[in-house]
Amino acid sequence: MSTPLETLQRVFGYEAFRGEQQAIIDTLLAGGDALVLMPTGGGKSLCYQIPALLRRGTGIVVSPLIALMQDQVDALRELGVRAAYLNSSQDWREAREVERQMLDGELDLLYVAPERLLTDRCMDLLSRSRIALFAIDEAHCVSQWGHDFRPEYLGLSVLHEHWPDVPRIALTATATGTTREEIARRLALENAAHFVSSFDRPNILYRIVEKNEVKRQLLAFIREEHMGDSGIVYCLSRSRVEDIAAFLSQNGIPALPYHAGMDAARRAEHQARFLREEGLVMTATIAFGMGVNKPDVRFVAHVDLPKSVEGYYQETGRAGRDGEPATAWMAYGLQDVVQQRRMIDESNGDEQFKRRSGRQLDAMLGLCETVDCRRQQLLAYFGQNIQPCGNCDTCLEPPESWDGTVAAQKLLSAIFRLWRERGQRYGAGHIIDILRGKLTPRVREQGHDTLSVFGVGADLSDQAWRGVLRQLLAKGLVAVDFEGHGTLMLTDDSRSVLKGETVLMLRREVARATTKASTRRQAAADTALEPDELERFEALRAWRASVAREHGVPAYVIFHDATLREVARRNPQTLGELAHVHGVGVRKLEAYGEALLGCVAEV
Known part of the structure; x- marks a missing residue:
């Protein structure tokens, strides 16, 4: 049997594992469960795809989106992996064929939506098949307090009840410690090994x-x-x-x-x-x-x-x-x-x-x-x-910070005086007009030009006052009375600012130079290629686009830009040289190697 590293190199064309991928894969190969937090683009899919290829049976991947299933299956088939999906986009004939392949042991990976998996038909299909592992992708969807809760995910604890000896892996890019505990509890993964990678995406x-x-x-x-x-x-x-x-x-x-x-x-x-x-x-x-x-x-x-x-x-x-x-x-x-x-x-x-x-x-x-x-x-x-x-x-x-205590006191005083002296509440625009001393028809009609706070904030622009108010709202020092048509009111915390007991440092928005930092960084990545390399890179991208159209798949399913960039730099002349390029596995070498070398040679 191949090792995980051999499978990584032969099928996926990568030389080495990143981070904790190897440890996660070893956990699943040993029959253990895993809860994985890894940032988007960190290589989560390999953590279950490789064990599914190495364990007997089919890996079942629970995925919430039809488009994602189709995308991943297309990419896996390009690598020579026997992958399929079951979802509502298929007619009954297509679904029946996938079910046959599953029962006959002809699939390495099967992608299925949670609501489909929990149907009697699908559960019966799985019970009659040999299962290598269960992978629950986007596992944060099980958290009822999360930002993307999917009720159907709550039923996935049934997998452990029906197949207690089949390893399970739950994966997500987003979870606080509290959400992680909730995922483990709701999916019955209390005894799973936890693998938490850095959340940082430095690029x-x-x-x-x-x-x-x-x-x-x-x-x-x-x-x-x-x-x-x-x-x-x-x-x-x-x-x-x-x-x-x-x-x-x-x-x-x-x-x-x-x-x-x-x-x-x-x-x-x-x-x-x-x-x-x-x-x-x-x-x-x-x-x-x-x-x-x-x-x-x-x-x-x-x-x-x-x-x-x-x-x-x-x-x-x-x-x-x-x-x-x-x-x-x-x-x-x-x-x-x-x-x-x-x-x-x-x-x-x-x-x-x-x-x-x-x-x-x-x-x-x-x-x-x-x-x-x-x-x-x-x-x-x-x-x-x-x-x-x-x-x-x-x-x-770096933004400027400034002592906004006095400005905050002026704004809070305006809200307070309108309420105490007139029994009135107003929204942001009117209060800022009062502070800036604007004699608008509404200010004149209401007699608010006679208030002691009228004009005390003429030193700040409308936009600056909106920035002050925004930050006071963010800090809970001002509230909005939604029953009062969005009028402003003080909070319990306003008192300490009005009394001068709190120093309030605020963020000052400044006009930013058009540094175009991200453009410079992207330009640096592009200019890392010499002129002849850049010419090869563009020719390779055009070749890839043509192949992708023929296959009916996105261009990146054929090769990523990073792979084409490396080909452009190395200028390989033989299949042996091309085999060492990051992202070129055995199947892609067989399928595209000669054509890719031909494209390079023509430049």
């Missing part, structure tokens, strides 16, 4: 900007830093998705919408195009993306504030799976804070749910408002401590 540049005409900001970001790149833009609502997609398309950025309100056929078509076409931007709600295996997504943008750090990390992790430079960009403003607070306040959840949602939002706001390294703050949420990263906006262009 991703994190940047959060103050929201100001967000569509214009997004367009400028894409044009200046990622023109022609594949990317994902996340929006909070379906209408916003459609609006942003149309706006980008009208301005020369090819973009498609994706949300749960679209019919299934249109969603499937858009996802297939995103996976197969280069330079396409997917504008989507969080309904899109989990498990998307596209390695060359160069940016993920958020035009609305995510609900939690877990959600943000999961979504930004879809950028740069190939290890090449990528950007996580977000525009964030006052209205985001108000909107998220409103959603929690008006949700149908109980008080425990609202408290937990509030804590998750507070952590997300803390990440947005920090003056320290963003990556430090992000990873600290998951219990990991690092030094300042040098690859986020606060490291590259």
Whole structure:
């Protein structure tokens, strides 16, 4: 029998394991269970694919998305692995053939959705088959407090009851310690070995900007830093998705919408195009993306504030799976804070749910408002401590912090005086008008120009005051009365600021130079190739695109950019030389070796 390393080299074309992959594989080969936390792009799939190839029987992979199953099965078949899936996209004849292959022992791996797996028919199929292992992908979906809960995942503990001697592995890229304990409990993995890799994705540049005409900001970001790149833009609502997609398309950025309100056929078509076409931007709600295996997504943008750090990390992790430079960009403003607070306040959840949602939002706001390294703050949420990263906006262009105590006292005093003297509450815009001394018709009509706070904040701009208010909301020093049509009110914590008992350091937004840091990093990766190497690389990409079209698969299923870049550098002349290139396994060498060498020779 082959060893894991031999299988890695022969089938997948990689020379050595990374991190704890070897230890995880050895655990499963010995019949043990494993709970694996590994960042997106860290090589989670190999941790169950290799044991499935080495153990007797078929590896069953529980996957939540049809598109992900099809993508992984296509990639495995290109490697010569006998893989299939069962899902609702198949007609009964196709499903029946897969079931036959399963019963006859002709499959190495079978991908199935959790709701399909738990049907009587599928359970009966598994009971009549030899099973090598169970892999539960995207295991955070079992957490009822998580950002992507799937009720059907709760039934997966039945696997241990029916097949107690079959090893199981649960994998996710996103889980705090509390979520990890919940996954283990709900999947009956209390005795599983835990493997927790670093959450850091050093190739991703994190940047959060103050929201100001967000569509214009997004367009400028894409044009200046990622023109022609594949990317994902996340929006909070379906209408916003459609609006942003149309706006980008009208301005020369090819973009498609994706949300749960679209019919299934249109969603499937858009996802297939995103996976197969280069330079396409997917504008989507969080309904899109989990498990998307596209390695060359160069940016993920958020035009609305995510609900939690877990959600943000999961979504930004879809950028740069190939290890090449990528950007996580977000525009964030006052209205985001108000909107998220409103959603929690008006949700149908109980008080425990609202408290937990509030804590998750507070952590997300803390990440947005920090003056320290963003990556430090992000990873600290998951219990990991690092030094300042040098690859986020606060490291590259450190923000200013300033003593905003007096400004905060002025704003809180305006809210207080309106309530105490007039019994009135108003929203942000009107209060800022009062502070800046603007004689608007509404200010004059209400007589608010006679208040002692009228004009005391003329030294700050409208935008600066909105920044102060946003940070006071984020810190819980101001609240929004949603029953009062979004008016502002003080909190119990406001008193210490008004009395001068608290010094309040705030973040000052400054005009940023157009450093285009991520562009420089990407350019550095490209210019690492000499002119003749770059010419070979582009010829190889064109050859790969042609082959991918013939096979009806995404280009990266044939070869990743990193593999083609290495071929371009090494300029192999023989199959033996090509065999040592990272990502060229035996099957791909047999299938594409001569054609690839021919392409190199023609340049």
